[in-house]
Amino acid sequence: MNGDDDGQTYFDDIEAGTVVSCGSTTVSEDDIVEFAEQFDPLDIHTDPEAAAASQHGGIIASGYHTLSLSVRLLVDEIRSERAVVGGLGIDDVRWHEPVRPGDTLTVENEVLDTRVSESNPETGIVHEAITVTNQDGVTVLSLENRELVERSGPD
Known part of the structure; x- marks a missing residue:
């Protein structure tokens, strides 16, 4: 799938319908709290007692933490080899279920x-x-992403 000898995957090498599994990561309570304390300090993400009393029944990850973890796996598996110029935007971001410690x-x-x-x-x-x-x-x-990718050369 690499277009040129430089190891990069160019736009011309990317085909619609391609599905890639980008690996997995396990989230700990410490990870959840650390991220949330810095970026999304709601009690449901940072305070075990308050989170236990909430409708979630315990600590849950910030949706932005889940999104960030996803981006890391995408970069590791796909984007680090792509000739990415930049992101154009994400659409239809939906958090369907909470992410809990140990997930x-x-x-x-x-x-x-x-x-x-x-x-x-x-x-x-x-x-x-x-x-x-x-x-x-x-x-x-779930979400949709659009990114700008360099072409391998003239047609």
């Missing part, structure tokens, strides 16, 4: 479509669906 999250990436950029034909736009599930196969996060 193992798995990320799957599906290329929905690709098109050459109209404003810069040296690049293309990759539109992807990203789904994150827990160890029970329950979807905890």
